[in-house]
Amino acid sequence: xxxxxxxxxxxxxxxxQNVTFRCDxxxxxxxxxxxxxxxxxxxxxxTYFQNEAQLEKSRLxxxxxxxxxxxxxxxxxxxxxTEQGDSAMYLCASSxxxxxxxxxxxxxxxxx
Amino acid sequence: GENVEQHPSTLSxxxxxxxVIKCTYSDSASNYFPWYxxxxxxxxxxxxxxxxxxxxxxxxxxAVTLNKTAKHFSLHITETQPEDSAVYxxxxxxxxxxxxxxxxxxKGTHLIIQP
Numbered sequence: 624x625x626x627x628x629x630x631x632x633x634x635x636x637x638x639x640q641n642v643t644f645r646c647d648x649x650x651x652x653x654x655x656x657x658x659x660x661x662x663x664x665x666x667x668x669x670t671y672f673q674n675e676a677q678l679e680k681s682r683l684x685x686x687x688x689x690x691x692x693x694x695x696x697x698x699x700x701x702x703x704x705t706e707q708g709d710s711a712m713y714l715c716a717s718s719x720x721x722x723x724x725x726x727x728x729x730x731x732x733x734x735x
Numbered sequence: 736g737e738n739v740e741q742h743p744s745t746l747s748x749x750x751x752x753x754x755v756i757k758c759t760y761s762d763s764a765s766n767y768f769p770w771y772x773x774x775x776x777x778x779x780x781x782x783x784x785x786x787x788x789x790x791x792x793x794x795x796x797x798a799v800t801l802n803k804t805a806k807h808f809s810l811h812i813t814e815t816q817p818e819d820s821a822v823y824x825x826x827x828x829x830x831x832x833x834x835x836x837x838x839x840x841x842k843g844t845h846l847i848i849q850p
Contacts, residue, residue: 627778654836656836656837656838658837658838663842663843664842664843665739665741665824665826665840665841665842665843666779666838666840667840668837668838668839670837671836671837678836679836679837681837714778714779723769723781723784724769724781724838725781726771726778726779726780726781727778728776728777728778729777729778
């Protein structure tokens with residue numbers, strides 16, 4: 624299967640801890656996106672990369688969130704000092720330039 | 736920024752009947768409108784999309800229509816089957832608001848196919 628992969632699939636952490644998620648996009652897709660989805664809602668855009676450059680950040684991406692895509696391939700999303708309100712599904716998507724976005728299975732974060 | 740409204744939130748239809756889900760968007764600069772199907776515990780799956788220079792697009796039992804003047808677009812599923820049961824999301828991209836390449840999603844429609 625050459626789709627978008629995300630790890631871990633589930634993460635449970637205590638409030639105040641740091642967590643990091645990884646996304647591996649479809650190979651040769653140069654755009655990579657992060658979204659957050661809470662229960663009963665549609666995904667909300669957080670940020671995206673074209674190759675290794677982070678081109679856009681949503682207002683939802685607070686200072687505790689940081690994303691990287693160091694070599695233009697996989698990406699990581701880190702949340703520092705987690706809060707209960709950070710509990711959500713974190714989705715990654717990739718696309719060729721200006722085309723369809725294909726989503727991974729997501730990482731479900733639970734902050735206790 | 737862009738705002739996408741989706742209706743209904745829940746839709747129950749008999750197997751074999753048609754289902755229609757409607758969305759409206761606020762930013763006239765938006766130019767790309769995908770539809771996603773999401774099953775429990777999975778990521779959204781792209782099922783069909785339409786660009787602003789096209790009024791209608793079909794793919795087997797699924798069709799999407801776009802009315803740029805009214806700023807609304809709809810998903811039509813014909814001959815519904817039990818495996819069509821899922822949550823469907825509409826989205827829009829390309830508006831002049833923040834996240835120029837990020838998608839703005841509706842809140843979803845839970846489609847239930849009654850056997």
